[in-house]
Amino acid sequence: MLQSESNNTADFNRESDDIQTETADSNDVSKLAPKPITIEATGLSESLLLDLVTKHIFTSGVLTKEQMVAKIGITGGILQQLLDTAKKLGWVENRQTTLDGQMRYALSHTGEIHAKLVFSRSGYIGLAPIPLKQYIPICKQQSSRARPITYEMLERGLKDLVLPEDLLFKIGPAMNSSRPVLIYGPPGTGKSYLCRHLNLTLGDDVLIPYAIAIGNEIIQVYDPELHHRSEMDSGDNPLDLNSGHDPRWIKCQRPLRITGGELTAEMLEVQFDTHSRTYMAPLQLKANNGILLLDDLGRQRISAKQLFNRWIIPMEEHRDFLSLQSGEHFEIPFELILLFSTNLDPKELVDEAFLRRLGYKIHFDALDSELYRKIWFRVCDELGLVCSDANYEYLIREYHIKYHKPLIPCYPRDLLGIMSDQICFMKLESVVTQSLIDSAWSIYFV
Known part of the structure; x- marks a missing residue:
């Protein structure tokens, strides 16, 4: 069942409450961050x-x-x-x-x-850098929650995926919520695959600061591996005062940051490199105004309980507390869609109190026969393979039904991928045969 509860969050920086509800115009970001023409206007x-x-x-x-x-x-x-x-x-x-x-x-x-x-x-x-005082209001104005996702937007963004329709009616409201989302279910049911496509539903650009200044200390935020620069970025020419935005901001697609088993507690804090004497932003700051997916929850180097303890306040109040090497503490907005994905039983990861804080818990499971068939033949088309209805029924009858294997979404791509490799190796016709099905199944399953 889909679960939710009311969100009673305290908003730090009260004076920017009004602008937090405004939607930034991604096509005219010069109004959001105009070019400063004096030293005072830079805030530095x-x-x-x-x-x-x-x-x-x-x-x-x-x-x-x-x-x-x-x-x-x-x-x-x-x-x-x-x-x-x-x-x-x-x-x-x-x-x-x-x-x-x-x-x-x-x-x-x-x-x-x-x-x-x-x-x-x-x-x-x-x-x-952008001073923290200037970063906070712009980050809030660019919140994805300022532009609610509709069914049509979600359907359009996920048009290349085969999904049960009832799943869209769960995912959509969850993305509009201010609460984190837990997606759980057996391996191979498409949890991570779906999450990796969710930022396509947002479909707009945001301004990412190249760096943020905390007093005279500078933290680099922009990461070219994560932040994909917009092709229509008008801030490239700082000499033109009459058009474009402040070039200290980079116009990018909304970020999608994915982390899995490599996550450590240190990655959630500002990192200082003693050799280069530079600060790097934590992953949640880099993901601001986008999506942060914690994949394979429960398999990180930091326990799920430690992780939730660290993020209780950010998840509920949309503000995070960070510190510099000097010990100076500061607050930043926590304006992102936070997704957790796990193959484990959520009740084994954290207690009921933590599960309640997550708000939305969405279960992924095996597909019905109609959707599974649709995925099978779509993958055949993508790989340039021909499969008859008789051979598809052979797969279902002799393997899925006989060995009680559920119709998991990842199976068609994995099995047909093995068959495609065999066809290439043995120079066969691009046709799915019963012998290829037999061989692929025996290779794929232990």
């Missing part, structure tokens, strides 16, 4: 920006103003102010112009000393 201190400028020049040797604007993600006007200050401090010197007349800049001996000192404190080098 002049000293932090100066340090970033000197680090970039130090690592590159010589840079033009245009190159620095692209590397730091600030406007030319702001950069000019920083260069003027750096020259007064004796850190930056002019070098010979380029062939097209652009001034080139390098560090003086004093500037190099300062850059080395800055690097000894922080190894971060990249786009200028």
